[in-house]
Amino acid sequence: MLRHFGVKRTYKHNLKLAVLLSLTAGFVNAAGFLGFSALTTNVTGHAALFAEGIARQDWLMARIVATWMMLFLAGAFTSSLIVTKIGHNARFSFAIPIVLETMILLFCAFSPSVRDLGFSGNFFAGCLLFAMGIQNALVSVISGSVVRTTHLTGTFTDLGIELAQLRTDNYSAQGELLSRIKLRFSIILFFMLGALSGAYLFTYISFRSFFIPASMLSFILLYDVFRLNIKRYYSNLRSRKKNKRQSKSTDKNEKV
Numbered sequence: 001m002l003r004h005f006g007v008k009r010t011y012k013h014n015l016k017l018a019v020l021l022s023l024t025a026g027f028v029n030a031a032g033f034l035g036f037s038a039l040t041t042n043v044t045g046h047a048a049l050f051a052e053g054i055a056r057q058d059w060l061m062a063r064i065v066a067t068w069m070m071l072f073l074a075g076a077f078t079s080s081l082i083v084t085k086i087g088h089n090a091r092f093s094f095a096i097p098i099v100l101e102t103m104i105l106l107f108c109a110f111s112p113s114v115r116d117l118g119f120s121g122n123f124f125a126g127c128l129l130f131a132m133g134i135q136n137a138l139v140s141v142i143s144g145s146v147v148r149t150t151h152l153t154g155t156f157t158d159l160g161i162e163l164a165q166l167r168t169d170n171y172s173a174q175g176e177l178l179s180r181i182k183l184r185f186s187i188i189l190f191f192m193l194g195a196l197s198g199a200y201l202f203t204y205i206s207f208r209s210f211f212i213p214a215s216m217l218s219f220i221l222l223y224d225v226f227r228l229n230i231k232r233y234y235s236n237l238r239s240r241k242k243n244k245r246q247s248k249s250t251d252k253n254e255k256v
Contacts, residue, residue, distance in 0.1 A: 011179055014143050015186060020220050021139055021149040022187045024213045025132065026194025028105070029150075031202045031209050032128045035111070036121040040128035042151035043069045064122050071126045075133025083141045095221050097138045102217045104131040109210035152188055159184040 025041050032040035039045050046065050053062030079097040086096070104127050107114070111124050136150040148154060162181050166174070194213075201209040 011183075014147050015183060017139060017143060018147045018149060018183055018187045019190050020216060021135060021147075022190040023194040023197075024216045025135065025150040026191035026196075027198035027213045027216075028128060028132065028194075028210075029191075030195040030198030031213075032108075032125065034199060034202045035108070035207055036125040036128070038068070038122070038125035040125055041132045042153075043072050043129070044151065044153060068122075068126050068129050071130040072133040075130040075135075076137035077133075079134040079137040080141055083138060094138070094142065094224075097134045098217050098221045101131045101134050102214045102221075104128065105210045105214040105217070109207055109214065111207050147183070147187070149187060149191070152191055155184050155187050159188070 029039060029041040032038065046069050050062055050065040050069070053059070053065060078100075082096050083094060108124050108127060111119070111121075115121075132150045136148060139147050139149050159181065162177055162184065165177055166181075197212070198209060201212060
């Protein structure tokens, strides 16, 4: 789901990626808002807050929001750099952005204890924005910009366009169009499910709820790593059995 690039990727790879990471992003968005009073999966709303801070000459607010937006950009830059420069050549290097994001979520899960060291809620909100920048760029690069999981604005726009295209008389591309519509619906549905889960669980277990998306990311990572190892193991096993059969056949022919 993570290790396939370009022509090697299939619709199923993108669908799995969209479902799991949209669920994670929705969860982080809701839990981050309740925990740190900031939206942490996109920067659209922060642009308005930045403008408001400047208009009101609230320079502290404007500086904080500008830092948040730069952190999202930095996360996207870091993830894209890792995947494009390393990911196509090194085995499992796609795991590096996932590990970074997981570590940030675990750090936020311990935020009540860490706050005693002087870290503010704005600091943790910035950390989550960096993590979501990592995730958004990772998904975009791997899927060829087909999937985006951290916000719904573009997804709703694409869905509206594609639903309108169903009304046309060009039936030759209807199968591919329906697949894209299914993908958009999946992103929206699981983002909302993640947000509901995040809001619900945060009210009961507070910041420990961040262990849930961290566990999801760990599952995604381990799924790809172990699935690849298992496939290679069985491939090597079949190859050895085939070579043994061929060698036995050769021995029989030589005896004859």
